[in-house]
Amino acid sequence: MKTVGMIGIGMMGHGIATNVAKHGYPLVLLEHPGNQPLDALVKAGATKAPTIHDLAAVADVVILCVTGTPEVEDVLFRSDGLLNRLRPGTIVIDCSTAIPSSTQRIAAAVVKAGGKFIDAPMTRTPKEAAEGRLNLIVGGEKELFEECLPLLKSFAENITFAGPVGSGHRLKLLHNYVSLGFSAVLAEAAACAARAQVNPDVLVDVLAKGGGAGVILERLRPFIERGDASSFRFTLSNALKDMTYYDTMASELGASHATAAAIKDTYAGAYEANAGATVPELVALLADTEVSH
Template structure:
């Protein structure tokens, strides 16, 4: 199968290198200013093109790895979008974090064009993407998933079929609410501990040996103790976007979102203060009280 990729960012670059190196598939990708440097994947034989339609003309499987629903909608149904040129029976695999309602609508547009759609949002980090060890939460037809299984296997450790189209993104938003919520809470506590002069290693040890032990602590501890943010290269602005998608999903479902509202408000202060491109671990610093 010929693979197309749109979105060679922090996660997409890892997907690309493993599709080429581990999977041995031909790869065509959208040349875009938001991409990470493409030297490695070009050296492995990837081909850049100018529009989503150009990707669709050659690809049997098109992987989307972009910021959110507006970007996905523009890629699928916009000018020179995928539906202008999808091959019959091609499969679009949306690995972005998107709103379930939008996902269902994009799936209908792709099906009307004679192709198939899966939502397959990722869990884990950019480091896992680089190593080819992402996990995917896939919504959609099981037979379509089986068809693209070899491509997905090239950059994943685990692929879970979680339900119908849209269920993957619904579960990803639930996952990210819990994950980002935990990390935001932890960052606020770590900021107060630092303001009070608590030894950061003592702080993390107390949590790790008690009720604070968690993946969130594991990801933030290097920043709390050493100032190393690189274990979680996830922008604060993207964290806010994911929380606000969760809030929109909750509102549409008539569900409570009291805690999500608080998490969003805490992160929004940072983004509005011009720090949206900080990594999430840096919330520990950004939540500290101003120096007198």
């Protein structure tokens, strides 16, 4: 089986790595202060690489699961980065959320260095990552996609081939815009309801029986009803990043994005008020704000 190198063992990356190892792939993990604890992965057979060059020397496939475009570019392009030691034929799979125009430049650089590239951003949460039930949206050459499919299936439940390189990241940003947009609208409505002293259980019941029903309501329901934010562990920092990326993509395409800009501003204001909060906590932050812009 191909040796898989992984860069970025955060909450999502840890779940991916766990399932890759569970399916028998030799796994090498880049040591980094931002990683989740690696003990369980090492016990499952994974090894650790102290540098990107050490990882590149043994990996047939490198999975990137880092925060966003600046981090992906840093991993690839810095002086001790992946491109400088990429072995011919190495496949780079970017599971991060990134700006598509950057993804296309990175893919071209990987190919020029003798490697292959697909973008495979994910949706769902750390819970599904741990269970091997992520959704993946893949951009790249169809033949390469099919070659990578057995590996992708080791940690994903639903896998969609989106088209050429960058298509995965475009669709991921579209998906997250809709998801985060719905979340912001619901949070603002719930905050207004709180000020109006509307019973939160009644609010949720009315929404669930009407036009507000859906995944986002179920994710925010525990916080609206009882202040429990554990059901949606997505930070305001990541929400603001994704909305900024969407805004950038829409601007580059010349697409309308006035609504997206307003939603981005909502997340920016909430992030400024509490940088460590998660999306469900947007309800409380908006309820405490005298004037929402």
